[in-house]
Amino acid sequence: MDFKYVPTTCPYCGTGCSFNLVVVDGKVVGTAPFQRSPVNEGRVCPKGSYAHEFVNAPDRLKTPMIKKDGKFVEASWDEALDLVAEKFAQYKGEQSSVICCARASNEDNYALQKFGRCVMQTPNIDHCARLCHASTVAGLAQIFGSGAMTNSVSDLADTNCAFIIGSNNFEAHPLAGRRLMQAKKKGAKIIVCDPRRTPTAKQAHLHIQHYSGTDIALLNGMMQYIIQNGWENKDFIEKRTVGYEEFKKNVMQEKYSLENVSKITGVPVDDIKTACQWIHEAEKTTAVYTLGITQHTVGVDNVRSVGFLQMLTGNMGKPGTGVNPLRGQNNVQGACDMGALPNVFPGYQKVTDEAAVKKFEDAWGCKMPAKIGLTIPEMLDTFADEPEKLKCLYLMGENPIISDPDIAHVDKALKNIEFLVVQDIFLTETAEYADVVLPAVCYAEKDGTQTNTERRVQRWRKAQDGPGESKYDWQIIAELAAKMGMGDKFPWANASEVFDEMAALTPQYCGMNYERIEKEGLQWPCPTCDHPGTKVLHCETFAGMPDGKSVFAPIEHRPPAEQTDADYPFILTTGATIWHWPSGTMTRRSESLNRDCPTGWIEINEEDAAEMGIETGDIVTAYSRRGEVDVPARKTPDIKKGVMFMPFHFWECRANWITNTPYDPVSKTPEYKACAINVKKKEA
Ligand code: SF4
Known part of the structure; x- marks a missing residue:
């Protein structure tokens, strides 16, 4: 053996x-x-x-497939790639679009965005960071000059106070949550702000249970109280920030008094005071957030407001402090770093910057569209409503028919796509819509790298061969480029060579190669071959800002796009569970995870449930202005009255039948965390 x-x-x-x-x-x-x-x-x-359990699932894709007369037929690689090459060649530039993948490696994402820009000649390149942390990338870049977690996972354990808002890390990022519990054991105060009494909130010393969509009001109220008490860090504000006076004028308005904020948020005044007091007394406070902050029509402003709290109290640039978004999927940080976005090349070099365009055109040996392309919500809107403008999509490893808001809208968009290519490891629910399906290997079957939430670039290593004729994603992309006459632009023999090409063009990764990251990875920025990587950002200066200073600005509370009313009196919020991962493609093929959590549910406050005669286990129909879905009910005291929650992983009871499509105007991240719904008990 x-x-x-x-x-x-x-x-x-x-x-x-x-x-x-x-x-x-x-x-x-x-x-x-x-x-x-x-x-x-x-x-x-x-x-x-149980991350091994889906790897050898019997329904892994093994051969390319072409849809003929509405049915998939197995094809050879030559047949499939010839067809894709012929079709892609028919669509010019902006008629095409590309969706990269936060689950795939840096090498795969680098290859696909390069293919999109160089070969398909399209600016329409995006991936699912759009749906989760695009608000982080935009918001933190605006105030700090860099859209990434400022500190490290390990340094969460060294804080004296954790201010956690919109993050159920105990379930969604359990090993980051472990570091916060290490801090708690050492005496740190834990504050959790969440409309649900989540497992994370149950670990807290103080649970602030605000209404979904009231984060800015809460934070402005806290910052007003901090300033009123003279607890702001004047030295930090003077030396390392700009824009303070205008910001202060805004938060000191009467509408952000604690009494008024309490009315907006539903949080007792004393709880807000206690949180401020603890932050003031702590030598170091870390701020941690996830999608409860970003997935709103005010996602970017939510992110900036969390940043302002840390700037106001001087909790930046030191271990145990900082603004720490926990990125969602394994490589969502890396996919952003790789330029799988419509506005930037690898390393966040702007597609509208002439020097950057020239740099990449020279390096890649091709001309490219120097304009900002469509985001995923804009692509879906265009496919749905103006299909004559956008005709084809090359989609790698994503599953929008479960993961994007308002499923009826996504269904219409996918059906309208003239030519859809899906590259994946399983025949996902979205792949069913495809014209051609290309089988890729999974993480256990390839060498590569991914970049975690703390900017650490780490290795995947090949442990077994992929099933059947499946191939590496970057290899499929390179072979397709060759079919389209551009094979010389994709000359790689292995993943390490893809990485080296990328690192040479990406300032944050310039000092890295497979040899250097072999042991425990390196955290970017790592600009030179002898640089040790960077555990804490912004220690002395905000290097990405023109004058090295972070930027305060006035931000007003704005309610969610959809308000409750007599017909839809409840706020729905959605999220993850500890057992499953976004659309369940991998986790729902894990026998152990599925046994422990076989399907979805809707959480209903026990008083609301009692008023409607609903018991745990009853099937209810949850409905919004967009659709309806039948789902088992869970009656609980752990969710705020008037608020309901659904996990988003489950095909058979998809939360996204009823979620809402409006998005943040800057990040284009949809408002998954607040829409108006109603429920009724389904008659047996
Ligand atoms: Fe760690 Fe994976 Fe669990 Fe995330 S899902 S906490 S990366 S083991």
């Missing part, structure tokens, strides 16, 4: 834990701890424990 351990990083959340894949006779059969990881120190959550 041939037995080996292959160290790799987890394919699920952005925490970026490492573990060993256990390989017997060439097949992945289990996971085992990898003790040397600076992120997780050998521990994993349930998803990580």
Whole structure:
């Protein structure tokens, strides 16, 4: 029997834990701890424990498939790629679009955005960061000059106070949550702001249960109280910020008095005072947030407001402080870094900057569209409503028919696409709409890198061969480029060569190569070959800002796009569970995870449930202005009265039948966290 351990990083959340894949006779059969990881120190959550279970699922894609007369027919690689090349050649520039993948490696995303720009000649390139943390990228870049987590996962354990808002990290990022519990054990105060009494909120010393969509009011109220008490860090404000006076004038308005904020948020005044007092008394406060902040029509302003709290109190640029968005999918940070976005090349170099365009045109040997392309919501809107303008989509590894808001709208958009190519490891619900399906290998079957939430670039290592004729994503892309006469622009023999080409063009990654990241990865920025990587950003200066200073600005509370009324009297918010991962493509093929959490549910406050005669286990119809869905009810005291919650992973009871499409005007991130719904008990 041939037995080996292959160290790799987890394919699920952005925490970026490492573990060993256990390989017997060439097949992945289990996971085992990898003790040397600076992120997780050998521990994993349930998803990580069972991350081997989907790898050899019987329904992995094994051959390319072409749809003929409405049915998929197996095809050779030559047949499939010839067809795709012929079709892609018919669509010019802006008629085409590309969706990259936050679950795929840096190398795969680099290859696909380059293919989109160079070969398809389209600016329409995006990926699912749009749906989660695009508000972080835009918001933090506006105030700090860099749209990434400022500190490190390990340094969450060194804080004296954790201000956690809109983050159920105990379920969504459990090993980051572990660091916060380490801080708690050492005496740190834990404050959690969330409309639900989540497992994370249950660990807190103080749970601030505000209404979904009232974060700015809450934060403005807190900052007014801090200033009233003279608790602001005057030295930090003077030396390291601009725009303070205008910001102060805004938060000091009567509408942000604690009494008024209490009315808007539903939070007792004393709780807000306590949170401010604890932040004031702590030597170091860290701010942690996730999608409860970003997935709003005011997502960018929510992000900036969290940043302002940390600037106001001087909690920046030191271990145990900072603004720490926990990125969602395993490589959503990396996919952004790789330029899988419509406005930037790799390394956030703007597509509208002439020097950047010339740099990439020279390096890649091709002309490119120097304009900002469509985001995913804009692509779907265009496919749905103006299909004559946008005709084809090359989609790698994403599943919008479950993950995007307002499913009826997504269904219309997907049906309108003239030519859809899906590259994936399973025949996903979205792949069913495709004209051609291309089979790729999964994380356990390839070498590559991914970048976790703390900007750490870490390795995937090949542990077994992929099934059937599946190929590496970057390899499929390069072979397709060759079919389209541009093979010389994609000359790579292996993933390491893709990485080297990318690193040479990406300032944050310039000092990295596979040899340097072999042991425990490196955190960007790592600009030179002898640079040790960067654990904490903005220590001395905000390097990405023109004058090196962070920027305060006045921000007003604005309510969610859709308000409750007599017909739709409840606010719906959505989120993740500890057992599953976004659209469930991988986790729902894990026997262990599925056994523990076989389907979705809707959480209803126990008083609301009693008024409607609903008991736990009853099937209710949840409905909004966009659609309806039948789902089992869970009666609970843990959610605020008037608010309901649905996890978003489950095909059979998709939360996104009823969610809303309006998005933040800057980040274009949809408002998954607040829409108006109603429920009725389904008659047996
Ligand atoms: Fe994987 Fe995230 Fe769990 Fe770590 S915390 S094992 S990265 S899912």
